[in-house]
Amino acid sequence: SSNHKDIGTSYIVLGYWAGLGGAVFSLVIRLELSCPGGFLLGGSGQVYNSVLTMHGILMLFFMVMPILIGGFGNWMLPIMLGAPEMAFPRINALSFWFTLSALFMVYQSFFVGGGPGSSWTLYPPLSIEGQPEMSLDVMILGLHTVGIGSLxxxxxxxxxxxxxxxxxxxxxxxxxxxxxxxLTSLLLLLSIPVLAGSLSFLLLDRNFNTSFYDSKMGGNPLLYQHLFWFFGHPEV
Structure with a gap:
């Protein structure tokens, strides 16, 4: 269906299930920090960092945004405007399926290799040299996909x-x-391409021997941080 109410309900259900997954990862973090030496994860820093990454990505990109914008927005916007439907119903459905596909990719990244152990900000050099397996690449692909849906x-x-x-x-x-x-849509339209560009640079550094963020070859790891701040997260 491409009906705006059906799509809005689908977004809310997706966000609910992603939020449950994020809550489980949050519980694991709290249990792991509840006693010295680790509680659940055997003291593995890589697994703990992967749990941190999953928690941050799930809660932000797959719970808060889908429910508050995709869910409530799709439900209420046409009603409050007196419109029969969204302007592009099929694109509306497509953006939902992009988001759902991205959610599967993000979950898959946790079980591929050692997991995406760079934390949710994906800062280099840890996200380049410290994560040689493909799990982080799958995570970045999932973020690109959910970004397309957001745009x-x-x-x-x-x-x-x-x-x-x-x-x-x-x-x-x-x-x-x-x-x-x-206004939120306008800010998303301006900011998401900045994140997409910084993640594309990260993918190129990881897989194609470029040096956007690699200081050993003339790159600047702070470039990613500045792009991330400009994207809209100066708190990290």
Missing amino acids: LGAINFMVTTQNMRATAVTLDQMSLFVWTSY
Whole structure:
């Protein structure tokens, strides 16, 4: 189905299950830190860091964003605008399936090799030299995929807000939820490509012998950090 209510409900269900997975990883973190020397993971720093990565990625990209934007946005935006449907219903469905596919890739990355043990920020040089197996590559591919879904959804939200309003709904009469959804979509549209570019550089450094972040060959590991801050996470 490409009905906006069906897609919104699907996003909420996806976010619920991803949130349960993230909660399990959160519980593992707390149990591991509950006593000296480790509790569950046998003192393995790689497994612990992989759990950290999974928890951060699942909670942010697969619980908070799908539920609050994909779920509530798809449900409420057309209703509040007096529109019969989103502007691009099939793109709406496609963005959901991109997100679901990305969720499977992220889970798969935990069970491939030693897991994505770079923590959720994926900072080099740990994400280049310290993670030689393909698990981190699968994680990055999953992030690229969910980013595509986010971009498609952001475009859909913005076009719907601009072009699908009922005649009586002028800009000054739009509800605050519609305005916040529109501005959030605009910020996503501007910021997601920055993250995609920094992750693409990371993939190239890991697999194609480039040196964007490798200081031994003239690169700058701080470049990734600055791109990450510019993307919208200056707290890390």
